[in-house]
Amino acid sequence: NAGVMQNPRHLVRRRGQEARLRCSPMKGHSHVYWYRQLPEEGLKFMVYLQKENIIDESGMPKERFSAEFPKEGPSILRIQQVVRGDSAAYFCASSPPGLGNYNEQFFGPGTRLTVL
Amino acid sequence: DQQVKQNSPSLSVQEGRISILNCDYTNSMFDYFLWYKKYPAEGPTFLISISSIKDKNEDGRFTVFLNKSAKHLSLHIVPSQPGDSAVYFCAAENTGTASKLTFGTGTRLQVTL
Numbered sequence: 001n002a003g004v005m006q007n008p009r010h011l012v013r014r015r016g017q018e019a020r021l022r023c024s025p026m027k028g029h030s031h032v033y034w035y036r037q038l039p040e041e042g043l044k045f046m047v048y049l050q051k052e053n054i055i056d057e058s059g060m061p062k063e064r065f066s067a068e069f070p071k072e073g074p075s076i077l078r079i080q081q082v083v084r085g086d087s088a089a090y091f092c093a094s095s096p097p098g099l100g101n102y103n104e105q106f107f108g109p110g111t112r113l114t115v116l
Numbered sequence: 117d118q119q120v121k122q123n124s125p126s127l128s129v130q131e132g133r134i135s136i137l138n139c140d141y142t143n144s145m146f147d148y149f150l151w152y153k154k155y156p157a158e159g160p161t162f163l164i165s166i167s168s169i170k171d172k173n174e175d176g177r178f179t180v181f182l183n184k185s186a187k188h189l190s191l192h193i194v195p196s197q198p199g200d201s202a203v204y205f206c207a208a209e210n211t212g213t214a215s216k217l218t219f220g221t222g223t224r225l226q227v228t229l
Contacts, residue, residue: 004159033216042120042205042219043160056216091159095215103215104150107159 002027004094004108005074012114019079019086021111025094032075033093033105034067043091049075082115089113119143120208122220129227135193137223139206142187146208150217151180151191154203163204164191196227 005024013019025032031050035043048056049069060067064082069075079086089112093105121140129135139149147168152160166173166180166189173180179192193200203224207217 006159031215035217035219040221042122042221043207043217045216045218048216056213059216093159093217104162104165105215105217106162107152109157109159112157 004029004092004106006090006092006108006111008111009109010112010114012116013082014116015083016081019082019113019115021077021079021090021092021113023075023077023092023094023108025075025092026096026106028096029094029106030097031095031103032069033095034075034077035091035093037089037091037110039088046077079113082113084115087113087115118221119146120206120218120220122204122206122223124223125221126224126226129196129225131198131227131229132195135191135196135200135225135227137191137193137204137206137225139189139191139220140187141189141208143208143210143218144187145210145212146218148209148211149180149182149189150207150209151178152205152207152219153200154205154222160205193225196225198227198229201225201227 034046037043045059047067064080089110091110093107095103150165151163154160164178182189203222206220
């Protein structure tokens with residue numbers, strides 16, 4: 001399967017715990033994006049990363065949320081001290097480098113986070 | 117501040133007929149527009165896109181029209197098939213800045229037999 005991989009697909013956490021979401025981009029893709037979808041809403045941009053660099057984190061909440069895309073391994077979205085309002089579907093997308101400005105983003109299946 | 121709007125939350129169309137999904141945007145800096153299709157419990161799947169230098173792009177049964185002066189785009193699916201039943205999201209991008217997509221809230225299309 002050469003698509004964007006996300007794990008886990010479902011994650012249940014109690015309030016105050018940490019949630020760690022993983023994303024492996026498509027082969028050859030070096031740009032990773034994280035989006036969040038709340039129930040009955042569209043996807044909202046959170047962060048855009050390239051290898052070892054955060055390019056745009058304008059959609060990330062100021063506290064408790066962080067993201068990384070290390071030189072080796074998947075991209076990680078980390079949510080510390082989760083609250084019920086963090087319950088949502090989190091989607092990762094990737095795009096290839098060097099295709100100019102018009103890049104389709106290819107999405108993974110998402111991680112559904114439920115905070116009890 | 118909803119910069120991309122899909123004002124119809126749902127649409128029902130008979131098989132074989134045309135489906136028309138609409139999208140409006142407010143940010144004049146957007147210059148690239150995409151349509152994604154989403155099934156439940158799956159990620160969005162890219163369908164078709166259009167840059168602001170064009171007013172139409174066609175790919176098989178799918179055609180996207182862009183009216184820049186009205187800040188409006190539409191997706192036409194003809195003929196509609198039952199497998200087209202899904203939620204369709206319109207997305208927009210300002211390619212001069214970071215490549216984040218701004219999504220609408222989606223339109224649920226139901227294609228009936």
